[in-house]
Amino acid sequence: MSRASENLAVLGLQWGDEGKGKLVDLLAPRYRHVVRFQGGNNAGHTVVVDGQSLALHQVPSGALHPGCFLVVGSGVVLNLDVFEQELSRLRDRGIDVTSRLLLSDKAHLILPHHIALDVWREERAHKVGAKIGTTGRGIGPAYEMKAARMGLRVGDLKHPDVLAERIRPGYDEVRLRLGSGAELPTIEAIVENLLKAIEPLLGCIGNAQAHLQDAWAKGEQILFEGAQAALLDLDHGTYPFVTSSNCSLGGLFTGTGLPPKALHRILGVAKAYTTRVGAGPMVSELTNATGDHLREAGREYGTTTGRPRRCGWFDAPITAHACRTNGVDGLAIMKLDVLDGMAEVGIVVGYLDAHGHPVGQLPSCAAEWADLQPDVRMYKGWQTPTRGVTDHQQLPAEAQAYLDALAEAVEMPIVYVSTGPDRAEGCVYPGTFLEPLLA
Ligand code: GDP
Ligand code: IMO
Ligand code: MG
Numbered sequence: 259m260s261r262a263s264e265n266l267a268v269l270g271l272q273w274g275d276e277g278k279g280k281l282v283d284l285l286a287p288r289y290r291h292v293v294r295f296q297g298g299n300n301a302g303h304t305v306v307v308d309g310q311s312l313a314l315h316q317v318p319s320g321a322l323h324p325g326c327f328l329v330v331g332s333g334v335v336l337n338l339d340v341f342e343q344e345l346s347r348l349r350d351r352g353i354d355v356t357s358r359l360l361l362s363d364k365a366h367l368i369l370p371h372h373i374a375l376d377v378w379r380e381e382r383a384h385k386v387g388a389k390i391g392t393t394g395r396g397i398g399p400a401y402e403m404k405a406a407r408m409g410l411r412v413g414d415l416k417h418p419d420v421l422a423e424r425i426r427p428g429y430d431e432v433r434l435r436l437g438s439g440a441e442l443p444t445i446e447a448i449v450e451n452l453l454k455a456i457e458p459l460l461g462c463i464g465n466a467q468a469h470l471q472d473a474w475a476k477g478e479q480i481l482f483e484g485a486q487a488a489l490l491d492l493d494h495g496t497y498p499f500v501t502s503s504n505c506s507l508g509g510l511f512t513g514t515g516l517p518p519k520a521l522h523r524i525l526g527v528a529k530a531y532t533t534r535v536g537a538g539p540m541v542s543e544l545t546n547a548t549g550d551h552l553r554e555a556g557r558e559y560g561t562t563t564g565r566p567r568r569c570g571w572f573d574a575p576i577t578a579h580a581c582r583t584n585g586v587d588g589l590a591i592m593k594l595d596v597l598d599g600m601a602e603v604g605i606v607v608g609y610l611d612a613h614g615h616p617v618g619q620l621p622s623c624a625a626e627w628a629d630l631q632p633d634v635r636m637y638k639g640w641q642t643p644t645r646g647v648t649d650h651q652q653l654p655a656e657a658q659a660y661l662d663a664l665a666e667a668v669e670m671p672i673v674y675v676s677t678g679p680d681r682a683e684g685c686v687y688p689g690t691f692l693e694p695l696l697a
Contacts, residue, residue, distance in 0.1 A: 264479070264522035264523050264691075265474070265479060265480040265481070265482070265520055265521050265522050265523070266285065266289075266480075266481055266482065266521075266522065266523045266524070266525060266695070267481075267482040267484065267507070267510055267521055267523070267524045267525065267584075268281050268282050268285070268481070268482065268483055268484055268525050268527060268590075269484040269487070269488070269505075269506065269507065269524060269525070269526055269527065269580075269584050269586070270484055270485075270486060270487025270488065270490075270505065270526075270527055270528075270580075271487060271488055271489075271526045271527060271528040271576075271577050271580035271581065271584070271586070271589075272487050272488075272489055272528050272529065272532055272533070272534075272573070272576060272577065272580070273487055273489045273490055273532070273533065273534035273535070273536075273540070274301075274485075274486045274487045274490055274534075274535070275302070275529075275533060275535070275558075275560070275561065275567065276487060276527040276528055276529050276592055277304075277527055277529065277590075277592035277593060277676055278303055278319070278483065278484060278485070278527050279303025279304045279305050279314060279319045280304065280305065280306065280592070280676065280679060280681070281525065281527055281590055281592075281674070281676075282303070282318070282319035282320060282481060282483045283305040283307075283319050283320070283322060283323075283681065284681050284684075284696065285481055285695055285696065286319065286320035286322075286323045286326050286481060287323050287325065287326075288479060288481075288695050288696075289320065289326060289479040289480060289481035290325070290326070290327060290473065290478040290479050290480070291326070291327045291328075291329055291469075291470065291473050291478060291479070291480045291481065292318040292319065292320030292326050292327070292328055292329070292480075292481045292483060293318060293329040293330075293331055293466075293470065293480060293481065293482050293483060293514060294316065294318045294329070294330050294331060294334050294483050294485060295331040295332075295333045295334065295482060295483075295484075295509060295510050295513030295514045296331075296333040296334060296484070296485060296486075296503040296504060296505055296509040296510075296513045297334065297335070297397070297485030297486050297501065297503055297505060298315075298316060298334060298335035298336060298337060298368055298395060298396075298397050298400065298485075299315040299316050299337045299340045299341075299368070299393075299395050299397075299562070300392070300393040300395050300397045300485070300486070300501060300562060301314075301315055301316070301485035301486065301562070302314075302315055302560065302561025302562035303315070303319050303483070303485070303561070304561055304679070305319055305321075305322060306679040306680050306681070307322060307680070307681060308680075309680070311679070312347070312348075312351070313561050313562075314344060315340060315344060315562065316330065316334065316336060316337070316340060316341050316344060317330075317341070317344045317345070317348065317355065317359075318330070318483050319483055320481065320483075321348055321353060321355055322353065324353075324358075326358065327358045327359075327360070328355055328358060328359045328360070329359075329360045329362070329466050329469065329470065330359075330360070330361045330362055330365055330466070331362050331365065331466050331467075331470075331513045331514045331515075332362040332364035332365050332466060332467065332513060332514070332515060333365070333503065333504075333509055333512055333513020333514070334362070334365045334366075334513065335365070335366045335367070335368050335396075335397060335400040335401060335404070335503075336361070336365050336366070336367055336368060336412060337367075337368040337395065337396070338367065338452060338455035338456060338459075339451070339455055341455075341459075342455055342458075356458070356459065356461070356462060359459075359462045360462060360463075360464050360466050360469055361412050361459060361462050361463050361464070361466070362412060362464075362465075362466035362467070363411065363412050363413025363416075363463050363464060363465060363466075364411055364412070364413065364466070364467075365411065365412045365466075366400055366401075366403070366404045366409045366410065366411055366412075367400070367409070367410045367411065367412060367415075367452070368395065368396045368397070368400040369396070369400070369410060369425065369428070369429075369448060370396075370442060370443050370448060371399075371428065371429050371432040371433075371442050371448075372396035372399035372400045372403065372428075372432075373394070373395065373396035373399075374396075374432065374436060374440060374441075374442055375396070375399040375432050375435065375436065376392055376394055376395065376396045376397065376398055376399050377394050378435070378436050378440070379398075379399075380392055380394065389537055390498065390499055390536060390537055390538070391499075391535070391536030391537040391538075391565075392501075392536065393536075393560075393562050393563050394563070395562070397501060397502055397503075398501075398502040399432070400502075401502035401503060402502070403428045406428070408427045408428035408431070409428070410424050410425055410428075410452075412456075412463055413463060415452060415453065415456045415460075415463070416460070416463065418449070418453055421449045421452065421453075422445050422446070422449055425445050425448060425449065426445060429442075429445055429448075466514070466515075467514065467515030467516070470514055470515070470516050470520075471515070471516065474516060474520045480520070482510050482514070482521070484505055484506075484509075484510070485503075485505060486501050486503070486505035487505055487506075487580065488505065488506040488576075488579070488580030488583050488584060489534075489576050489579075489580065490505055491503075491504055491505045491506040491509075491583070492504055492505075493506075493508075494506055494579075494583045496538045496539050496624070496627065497622075497624070498624060499536065499537055499538025499539065499624065500538075506580070506583045506584050507524065507583065507584045507585060523587050523691055524584055524585055524586050524587050525586070525587065525588060525590055525673070525674075525692065526577075526580065526581055526584060526586035526587075526588070526589050526590070526670070527589075527590045527592060528572070528577050528580075528589060528590070528591060528592065529556075529572075529591070529592050529593045529596075530572060530591050530592065530593055530594045530596065530597055530660075530661075530664070531552055531556070531569060531570065531571055531572050531593070531596065531597065531603075532569070532570045532571065532572055532573045532576070532606075533552075533556070533558050533567040533568060533569050533570075534567065534568045535560045535563070535565050535566075535567045535568070536565075538624070539624065539627035539628075539630075540568055540570060540573075541570075541573065541575075541606065541609055541627070541630050541631070541632045542570030542571050542572070542573035542576075542606045542632055543568050543569070543570040544569060544570045544571065548600075549568070549569045549570060550569075551600070552569035552570075552596065553566060553567060553569045555596045555597075555598075556569070556593055556596040570606070570632075571603070571604035571605060571606050571632070571634060572604070572605045572606065572664055572667075573606045573632075574605055574606055574607050574608070574664070574667035574668050575606065575608060575609055575617075575620060576620065577668050578667070578668045578669060578670070579619075579620050581668060581669075581670050586670060587673075587691060588670065588671050588672065588673035588674075588690055588691060588692065589665065589668065589670050589671065589672045589673060589674075590672075590673060590674040590675075590676065590692075591661065591664065591672055591674070591675050591676065592675075592676040593676060594644050594653075594657060594661070594675050594676065594677055595643065595644045595645040595646075595677045595678055595683075597639065597640075597644075597657075597660075598640065598641075598642075598643045598644055598645060599639070599640075599641060599643070600639040601639050602636045602637065602638065602639050603636070603637050603639050603660055604634045604635065604636050604637070605634070605635050605637070605660075605663055605664055605667055606632040606633065606634055607633055607634070607635050607667045608633040609630045609631065609632065609633060610630065610631045610632075610633050611629060611630065611631075612629040612631075614631075616633070617630060635663070637656065637659060637660045637663060638656045638659075639656060640654035640655075640656040640657045640660075641654075642654040644657055644677045645677055645678050645683070646677055646678050646680075646682075646683045647677045647683075647685060648677075648682065648683070648684065648685055649685055650675055650685040650687060652685075653675070653677075653685070661675065671687075671690065672687060673686070673687050673690035673691065673692040673693075674686055674687065674690075674692055674696075675687075
């Protein structure tokens with residue numbers, strides 16, 4: 259198999275919003291299938307073309323390329339109302355994807371009572387200072403219901419007669435928790451809304467696992483689009499301040515039904531600095547004017563919820579952990595231009611414990627994160643803008659030195675540097691596996 263026909267995964271290495279959408283859109287023309295395999299409309303993936311920005315939440319970011327078949331795998335949780343809104347926004351741009359869209363019949367649905375439970379739980383947690391800061395989209399409860407075997411799957415919608423009885427157990431449990439006064443639509447109204455929403459998509463429901471197995475057997479190229487990121491992974495992230503799916507590599511296989519040998523390369527995506535939206539440990543966080551500067555320069559406000567993102571220097575320990583967890587082959591470093599004009603830029607090269615001793619591995623308990631301090635190394639900034647630069651050798655010397663230090667701290671080669679939101683704004687490193695894919 260030629261290098262160009264290898265199947266590739268694009269995975270986030272921080273706490274989300276690294277710029278996965280931009281990369282997937284950029285790579286998509288080389289691929290026949292673009293696949294989402296986990297997460298739901300907590301994701302917000304931005305694609306910018308000719309200065310126009312499009313936020314995708316559940317539709318794979320290959321949508322703008324007519325030659326791409328879009329697959330929503332079984333590991334995804336789907337909000338059909340939001341899905342329809344996305345399709346409608348695409349139609350407004352003259353793009354109708356329904357003839358090249360497959361929704362796994364095994365994907366689970368996000369229902370109104372899941373959203374109500376998510377919001378209710380966060381409000382209660384807020385009172386005792388234990389909020390996770392979820393997106394409030396019902397993601398956690400939808401995955402909970404899946405694990406509790408009370409979920410509703412997309413394929414169930416082909417059998418309207420059984421829907422009410424499939425929904426009832428989970429619905430009744432949520433009612434018990436929220437109390438009888440909680441405002442929830444009736445089960446009948448939920449069923450009616452689901453059937454209305456799925457009507458135009460009935461022809462898109464199918465066996466996504468068989469479709470992908472077949473594509474793989476035929477040697478058709480597949481691009482896998484991660485949502486969220488390794489540090490939000492339910493098992494390997496900063497639990498409990500995580501999302502409810504496996505957004506690192508393991509989730510790709512459970513969320514598609516493909517075996518590991520169907521995947522050939524893994525592109526890890528990180529910003530040139532660190533952001534996080536929601537609560538939880540963030541050793542690199544800068545709660546000062548520098549953090550504010552990064553937020554404004556990088557427009558660090560959530561694509562999904564509009565919340566301000568917490569900002570800090572590039573955090574090598576978390577990114578290295580994410581690279582190991584995902585078996586990453588190369589790094590795409592995004593938003594380098596955001597650091598333009600700063601006198602100095604920092605890298606968190608390690609963590610120190612309360613006694614100032616270096617910490618070798620990331621803690622696994624939330625309590626153990628509390629005392630950690632960042633070991634920050636500062637580098638000279640650059641005044642020549644990097645915005646729009648397409649050849650890494652044309653980057654200012656200080657920016658090149660910074661990137662070299664970053665790659666060394668993570669022990670991973672850089673294969674792409676992004677210098678602006680648009681497709682054309684970025685440098686592919688010659689001689690790397692990415693070069694033929696973006697040639
Ligand atoms: P995702 O969730 O990983 O797809 O990332 P988001 O779309 O939520 O957030 C990334 C944001 O950064 C989007 O608004 C992108 O348009 C923007 N972006 C991506 N790459 C660059 C870059 O190199 N420079 C700048 N300034 N913005 C970028
Ligand atoms: P993309 O794909 C950034 C965060 C939430 C919260 C935690 C749990 O755009 O990178 P959830 O609603 O999933 O139960 O919230 O996860 N979160 C994200 N942060 N980008 C995302 O997706 C996120 N999806 C969830 O802010 O801290
Ligand atoms: Mg995002």
